Amino acid sequence: MRAARFHEHGGPEVLTVDEVDDPDPDHGQVLVDVEAAAVNPVDTYFREGEYPVPHLPFVGGSDVAGTVAAVGDGVEHFAVGDRVFGTGLGNGMPGSYAERVAAPADFLAHLPEGVAFDDAAALALVGTTAWQGLVHHAAAEPAETVLVHGGSGGVGHVAIQLAETMGARVHATASPDHADELESLGADAVFDYAREDLADAVVDAGGADVIVDLHMDQYLQFNADVANAGARVIGIGNDTSSGGFTDIGVTKGKEVRYQFMSMYNADDIGAVLARLADLAVRDEIAPVIHETYGLGEIGEAQRAVLEDSFVGKLVVTP
Ligand SMILES: NC(=O)c1ccc[n+]([C@@H]2O[C@H](COP(=O)([O-])OP(=O)(O)OC[C@H]3O[C@@H](n4cnc5c(N)ncnc54)[C@H](OP(=O)(O)O)[C@@H]3O)[C@@H](O)[C@H]2O)c1
Numbered sequence: 001m002r003a004a005r006f007h008e009h010g011g012p013e014v015l016t017v018d019e020v021d022d023p024d025p026d027h028g029q030v031l032v033d034v035e036a037a038a039v040n041p042v043d044t045y046f047r048e049g050e051y052p053v054p055h056l057p058f059v060g061g062s063d064v065a066g067t068v069a070a071v072g073d074g075v076e077h078f079a080v081g082d083r084v085f086g087t088g089l090g091n092g093m094p095g096s097y098a099e100r101v102a103a104p105a106d107f108l109a110h111l112p113e114g115v116a117f118d119d120a121a122a123l124a125l126v127g128t129t130a131w132q133g134l135v136h137h138a139a140a141e142p143a144e145t146v147l148v149h150g151g152s153g154g155v156g157h158v159a160i161q162l163a164e165t166m167g168a169r170v171h172a173t174a175s176p177d178h179a180d181e182l183e184s185l186g187a188d189a190v191f192d193y194a195r196e197d198l199a200d201a202v203v204d205a206g207g208a209d210v211i212v213d214l215h216m217d218q219y220l221q222f223n224a225d226v227a228n229a230g231a232r233v234i235g236i237g238n239d240t241s242s243g244g245f246t247d248i249g250v251t252k253g254k255e256v257r258y259q260f261m262s263m264y265n266a267d268d269i270g271a272v273l274a275r276l277a278d279l280a281v282r283d284e285i286a287p288v289i290h291e292t293y294g295l296g297e298i299g300e301a302q303r304a305v306l307e308d309s310f311v312g313k314l315v316v317t318p
Helices: 041-048 117-137 154-165 176-185 198-204 216-226 249-253 269-281 295-307
Strands: 002-006 015-019 029-038 063-071 083-086 100-104 108-110 145-149 169-174 189-192 208-213 227-235 257-260 289-294 313-317
Touching: 002 295, 015 295, 029 083, 029 117, 041 295, 063 100, 063 117, 083 117, 083 269, 108 269, 117 154, 117 208, 117 227, 117 269, 117 289, 117 313, 145 154, 145 216, 154 169, 154 176, 154 208, 169 176, 176 189, 189 198, 198 216, 208 216, 216 227, 216 249, 289 295, 295 313
Parallel strands: 145 169, 145 208, 169 189, 208 227, 227 257, 289 313
Antiparallel strands: 002 015, 029 063, 029 100, 029 313, 063 083, 083 108
């Protein structure tokens, strides 16, 4: 089969498409014929060596959607020919930038006929992350105000839709170019993240009961300042820069709870994906696919995910 691999750590140029043996599904694994994968910033962290990989050369790629080609011992819920989607791959095990991938059955869910493979791949990691943040950690309630920092991104544009489906009032920070599209996805208000009076504007609009933060480098103190009493702040993304608290005391007066999370810690990925599939088949959540790339274009896709400004996701088809 063909697989996109990096033989050394480095920039997008280290990725090559190689002919490799098909993987064998181990105990508890499912072999998936890949119809679509998706691009996430984390793919670049593994490629660069910022996050560890078990060996080189290595096949990255977290998300998969496709058809079951074989099942390993101990797999009961999937059979050859089933449509499936999943995430959490490429972390300690080879990923989905290939024609076939062996995936733990726990990381997969059945994919209803009404959801396309590319939509499923686009939804998997970002939907699981948004669910873990909004449902598990924040326990967001109807009529609360949810603020999503990074509303145009992969996680953000799905978090907006999930929060809206949960009955929340949804606010987001994003580039002004994307405001109309995010409002069409369910945001009640979109604030230009570059405006100087951003904190005042958010407070004037009702503050925030839940904050989904995909840019902690920018917003740790900001979140404390705009939070309502009892707010929950879910720290998810961009944790590598130096932005921090300048006045942590304000969080105590408001009893603000901070929860920092990693999607990789979720122990119920398959169950969350099944819920997301149900929302997708009912059009409650519809990932936006900005562009689709071939396997040989993954380097360009990984450059674009970090550098270009767009709403939604990039997808790869082998
Ligand atoms: N902890 C976890 O489990 C987990 C899971 C998924 C993702 N993440 C992390 O979360 C972050 C976002 O992931 P993603 O997949 O959504 O990335 P993405 O698709 O690249 O989206 C990032 C978005 O943030 C916007 N943005 C940039 N600066 C901003 C600012 N100051 N305020 C508001 N928005 C801003 C960008 O818009 P413009 O291009 O228009 O500036 C872009 O649309 C990444 O750091 C990723 O590694 C963590």
